[in-house]
Amino acid sequence: MEHESLYRLGVFVGVMLLMMAWEAIAPARTDPVGRPRRWRTNLLMLLSGSVLLRLLAPISLVAIAGWAQQHDIGALYLIDLSFSVKVLLAIVMFDMIIYWQHRLFHQIPWLWRLHQIHHADPHIDSTSGLRFHPLEILLSYGVKLVAVLLLGAPALAIMLFEIILNASAIFNHSNIRLPARIEWPLRQIIVTQQMHRIHHSQRPEETNSNYSFNLTVWDKLFGSYRKTATKTDQELDIGLVQYQKPEQNSGLGYLLSLPFRRQKP
Numbered sequence: 606m607e608h609e610s611l612y613r614l615g616v617f618v619g620v621m622l623l624m625m626a627w628e629a630i631a632p633a634r635t636d637p638v639g640r641p642r643r644w645r646t647n648l649l650m651l652l653s654g655s656v657l658l659r660l661l662a663p664i665s666l667v668a669i670a671g672w673a674q675q676h677d678i679g680a681l682y683l684i685d686l687s688f689s690v691k692v693l694l695a696i697v698m699f700d701m702i703i704y705w706q707h708r709l710f711h712q713i714p715w716l717w718r719l720h721q722i723h724h725a726d727p728h729i730d731s732t733s734g735l736r737f738h739p740l741e742i743l744l745s746y747g748v749k750l751v752a753v754l755l756l757g758a759p760a761l762a763i764m765l766f767e768i769i770l771n772a773s774a775i776f777n778h779s780n781i782r783l784p785a786r787i788e789w790p791l792r793q794i795i796v797t798q799q800m801h802r803i804h805h806s807q808r809p810e811e812t813n814s815n816y817s818f819n820l821t822v823w824d825k826l827f828g829s830y831r832k833t834a835t836k837t838d839q840e841l842d843i844g845l846v847q848y849q850k851p852e853q854n855s856g857l858g859y860l861l862s863l864p865f866r867r868q869k870p
């Protein structure tokens with residue numbers, strides 16, 4: 606798809622600047638580590654994931670979806686539906702796939718070794734939404750690649766989904782608090798900050814809930830929805846209990862090597 610990376614970059618920068626401005630004006634919680642160190646780590650984590658992906662998987666999912674589209678590969682090409690319905694259906698299906706991928710990254714121990722880097726962040730703001738171990742990024746690409754080919758997702762759907770996923774990750778990790786009259790109706794449809802912060806709680810039963818990234822329907826449908834935590838949104842303890850020292854939760858080298866270290870119970 607023409608100008609794909611330009612669109613993606615434009616939306617990324619736009620949403621990031623908007624949420625950062627909002628966080629600066631009305632932050633929901635205070636950062637216990639300090640912005641420079643956390644931001645450096647989280648942004649460098651994003652950069653290392655992007656570089657690894659570019660090196661090992663240089664063909665974008667959108668290009669692969671375009672190729673599959675030309676050759677009618679995938680389930681959606683077997684059904685007689687209008688193009689716009691196929692696009693919508695593929696976006697919703699991908700959202701469900703990402704829900705299950707996220708849930709499995711919590712439940713399978715060797716996948717949790719990678720995903721815990723995201724959860725070790727002792728604070729949660731828009732940059733936390735970019736902080737994933739490069740190997741998790743690579744595995745997620747593999748999952749999405751298989752899904753593109755099996756589902757026959759149109760290239761446009763993949764481009765829109767990647768943009769939506771990126772924007773919503775920045776949005777729902779951001780350090781803001783929506784007023785209850787907006788938050789409550791909104792979270793019936795999409796994941797809000799208050800809902801996702803419960804997923805970043807230090808309490809395992811709270812971490813193992815609210816896996817949805819975009820649509821909340823998946824948590825409700827698959828029984829992982831948690832409406833409230835034991836503590837209020839303001840007092841919720843964020844991060845992982847076993848990684849409380851700044852070098853353990855905000856040091857880039859430590860975090861990149863964490864999956865290969867002996868795990869703390």
Ligand SMILES: [Zn+2]
Pocket residue numbers: 707711720723724804
């Ligand atoms: Zn998670």
